[in-house]
Amino acid sequence: MQGLPKKASREQSKLHNYRLVFKAIYDGGAISRVDVARLTNLTPTTVSSNVAILLDEGLVQEVGLAPSGGGKPATLLSVLDDGRHLIGLDVAGHELRGTIINLRGAIRQRQTLALNGGNVLEQLYQLIDQLLANTHNPVLGIGIGAPGVINTTAGVVQQAVNLGWHNLALRDLLGKRYGLPVYLANDSHVTAIAEHTFGSQRNAPNLVVINIGLGIGAGIFINGRIVGGDAWGAGEIGHVVVQPNGILCRCGHYGCLETVASTSALLTKLDASLPQAEPWTIAAIQTALANNEPTVRAIIDEAAHYLGIAIANVVGLLNAQFVILAGSLAQLGNDLLQPLRRSLAHHALQTLVAATDVQVSTLGSDIVTLGAAALLLANELGIVRD
Amino acid sequence: MQGLPKKASREQSKLHNYRLVFKAIYDGGAISRVDVARLTNLTPTTVSSNVAILLDEGLVQEVGLAPSGGGKPATLLSVLDDGRHLIGLDVAGHELRGTIINLRGAIRQRQTLALNGGNVLEQLYQLIDQLLANTHNPVLGIGIGAPGVINTTAGVVQQAVNLGWHNLALRDLLGKRYGLPVYLANDSHVTAIAEHTFGSQRNAPNLVVINIGLGIGAGIFINGRIVGGDAWGAGEIGHVVVQPNGILCRCGHYGCLETVASTSALLTKLDASLPQAEPWTIAAIQTALANNEPTVRAIIDEAAHYLGIAIANVVGLLNAQFVILAGSLAQLGNDLLQPLRRSLAHHALQTLVAATDVQVSTLGSDIVTLGAAALLLANELGIVRD
DNA sequence: CTCACTTAGTAAATTCATTGGAATAAGTTA
DNA sequence: TAACTTATTCCAATGAATTTACTAAGTGAG
Numbered sequence: 001m002q003g004l005p006k007k008a009s010r011e012q013s014k015l016h017n018y019r020l021v022f023k024a025i026y027d028g029g030a031i032s033r034v035d036v037a038r039l040t041n042l043t044p045t046t047v048s049s050n051v052a053i054l055l056d057e058g059l060v061q062e063v064g065l066a067p068s069g070g071g072k073p074a075t076l077l078s079v080l081d082d083g084r085h086l087i088g089l090d091v092a093g094h095e096l097r098g099t100i101i102n103l104r105g106a107i108r109q110r111q112t113l114a115l116n117g118g119n120v121l122e123q124l125y126q127l128i129d130q131l132l133a134n135t136h137n138p139v140l141g142i143g144i145g146a147p148g149v150i151n152t153t154a155g156v157v158q159q160a161v162n163l164g165w166h167n168l169a170l171r172d173l174l175g176k177r178y179g180l181p182v183y184l185a186n187d188s189h190v191t192a193i194a195e196h197t198f199g200s201q202r203n204a205p206n207l208v209v210i211n212i213g214l215g216i217g218a219g220i221f222i223n224g225r226i227v228g229g230d231a232w233g234a235g236e237i238g239h240v241v242v243q244p245n246g247i248l249c250r251c252g253h254y255g256c257l258e259t260v261a262s263t264s265a266l267l268t269k270l271d272a273s274l275p276q277a278e279p280w281t282i283a284a285i286q287t288a289l290a291n292n293e294p295t296v297r298a299i300i301d302e303a304a305h306y307l308g309i310a311i312a313n314v315v316g317l318l319n320a321q322f323v324i325l326a327g328s329l330a331q332l333g334n335d336l337l338q339p340l341r342r343s344l345a346h347h348a349l350q351t352l353v354a355a356t357d358v359q360v361s362t363l364g365s366d367i368v369t370l371g372a373a374a375l376l377l378a379n380e381l382g383i384v385r386d
Numbered sequence: 387m388q389g390l391p392k393k394a395s396r397e398q399s400k401l402h403n404y405r406l407v408f409k410a411i412y413d414g415g416a417i418s419r420v421d422v423a424r425l426t427n428l429t430p431t432t433v434s435s436n437v438a439i440l441l442d443e444g445l446v447q448e449v450g451l452a453p454s455g456g457g458k459p460a461t462l463l464s465v466l467d468d469g470r471h472l473i474g475l476d477v478a479g480h481e482l483r484g485t486i487i488n489l490r491g492a493i494r495q496r497q498t499l500a501l502n503g504g505n506v507l508e509q510l511y512q513l514i515d516q517l518l519a520n521t522h523n524p525v526l527g528i529g530i531g532a533p534g535v536i537n538t539t540a541g542v543v544q545q546a547v548n549l550g551w552h553n554l555a556l557r558d559l560l561g562k563r564y565g566l567p568v569y570l571a572n573d574s575h576v577t578a579i580a581e582h583t584f585g586s587q588r589n590a591p592n593l594v595v596i597n598i599g600l601g602i603g604a605g606i607f608i609n610g611r612i613v614g615g616d617a618w619g620a621g622e623i624g625h626v627v628v629q630p631n632g633i634l635c636r637c638g639h640y641g642c643l644e645t646v647a648s649t650s651a652l653l654t655k656l657d658a659s660l661p662q663a664e665p666w667t668i669a670a671i672q673t674a675l676a677n678n679e680p681t682v683r684a685i686i687d688e689a690a691h692y693l694g695i696a697i698a699n700v701v702g703l704l705n706a707q708f709v710i711l712a713g714s715l716a717q718l719g720n721d722l723l724q725p726l727r728r729s730l731a732h733h734a735l736q737t738l739v740a741a742t743d744v745q746v747s748t749l750g751s752d753i754v755t756l757g758a759a760a761l762l763l764a765n766e767l768g769i770v771r772d
Numbered sequence: 773c774t775c776a777c778t779t780a781g782t783a784a785a786t787t788c789a790t791t792g793g794a795a796t797a798a799g800t801t802a
Numbered sequence: 803t804a805a806c807t808t809a810t811t812c813c814a815a816t817g818a819a820t821t822t823a824c825t826a827a828g829t830g831a832g
Contacts, residue, residue, distance in 0.1 A: 007427050007819095008400075008819090009819065013396075013398075020391060020393055024390060027390070034808080041393050043792080069807080070801075071799060074809060222613055230592050234704050237703055240698070241698070316622045318606075318620050319621075321616035351535075352617070396790065396816085400819095403819085419780075431820075432819060454779080457828055458778085458781075458828055460779080
């Protein structure tokens, strides 16, 4: 049903330990060679030789001496944060967003391109060209988050209705054009990778990120790995039925989570039930909630109620400790979290609720580009747990 | 938040490749050294030396020559199926079940012990003693599936209310007593391991097994690994709320899946709505369904309806291709599957439904002991994909 | 029947990353 | 200043995989 694992060779071992050393330094902040050896169980000799390579590659630097504890003071090592720059792209519904970040996720450049209705691929080239034109650090590669069904292993966009892409071999196209490593993944999956790499719960082995915007999607880490699904369709949580006889959803069923808890559904509902001169926005909701506007709060509470049911299902199934809300609705913060947590407590086992921590993402609107770039960290530099 | 991966050493490489060779032979049935080399990308020399060890260990045997294809005929290798015997234990609600199986999952011995209300651990010792007394093949170790919250990594039963066990270090106790490797896991998780190792969809990277008996639990494989959860509580699917204002469940909430679709709930319902001289049993349901008894069919259809909703949630979240039903209710076969598939189609995205295959387990009532023994195959012999 | 050819498997020499022990560097403490 | 610590490097040894050469054992053409 599937191939065998890869063989172990000297090269593989070497690469593995090289990455292990890098990761120890990456996680360690400022750490000496001996401490890396202690942490990794590698011998000091092996660590030294790998550190020599890392210094040579410009990925690591020596940053001074540690205070002596009765012997030769240790030379502290740390990652050269801008030793590589990473390109992260977000192919959103109506615009292309691109950022260049360093190895720590610090944003060094940001470009946006509103889609003009023409060839999306050409505009993507244009955006990448712009980003590259303004960078002078060595670029590690290109990471892309896009909506739709994306075969990450093959680097192919199998289906992206909004973009008109069908079986587009995006990885190979970009790889050939720019001569750089390219990785792509579904945008919801990519948000989870962003949280796993740069978020408040980085490195948590089990992590669910719920992305609430025009639709609702989830990205899932289980046992330290992203869940893609057998047909690259994992995380379609927006079409869980939470209201057996609810509103018709664009998917053809009734009462999907998206119809009651997506940002677009809420804005539509507010425009209908509480009309204003301007259409409702997230900012307007925040203001209304600050003023304790009862109708608005009731609508948000209801959405939180249904999100709580959906999250209860997820937590019951996976027992993931961390559930993180991202996307535009996450901006509501505690106004969303509090009713959601109440609903979760009503719909999941007490022990599981106690073992679950629902939070709001701190990564903001760059989450997709950050996650796209993080694909490179994971695949090219091995910044990922086993 | 978590430790670093293990370092790569020569020993590790050696073990890895040794296991790789074994797995290739295990999967290959009867395969030559060269074909193992082709399959694994190992060099013929490396394969030969590992095969020599496997022959010496009595795990593999030479089983004749392949027809020549214009050169020296290949010597075929295959696993010596009874080269090791595995002990699998099922700590069930009211009895202890133990089997001895060989490397292919063939059952060589079966023992049952009805719990007498006394010390469960003592009775477990007794059962193992009996099993060991009647075996003369080398025993690889002991695997255990038990209800409750089980920390597989530590080998500790954290909580098993029915058994009165709390933080019981079962692995170390048994390991010390018998001098054998011991592994334990939650019984629902173990059913998934059984399917993954011996079932019709063995080696499927993503696999969900739904175990329907007194309660409802799930065991999940994602990316080729069992999902334990951060607090060892993954798979608690029985307490998903499917009927917002339903019956009170033992967990304190209302309308849990268990209250409408567990075997016990169905039998209770039948006893109430269609009383008979004898209490209802699965066998009686089968007979009634064969006679197209309308009330019984309606009750089963309703349960299937709710199971379909729960499975739609799972499939939407994980996009696992294979969903396998096990436990006593699975004996109903197509009478359960057909309405369940209809319900699934109504509650999940069409593309996901098309990518999902719901089946009934073929492993029968030995599924837990088989899975428990399979823990040994995975951990001691590496019969598991990466 | 012999010779050229093919394929399977083994043996010996080579490679190279890890290992282990000794040497060196650079401090602290009595 | 001497004794001790701790960090790091140097160097020879190890051992598993690899490479290359070789043997084993068949097929098929002439």
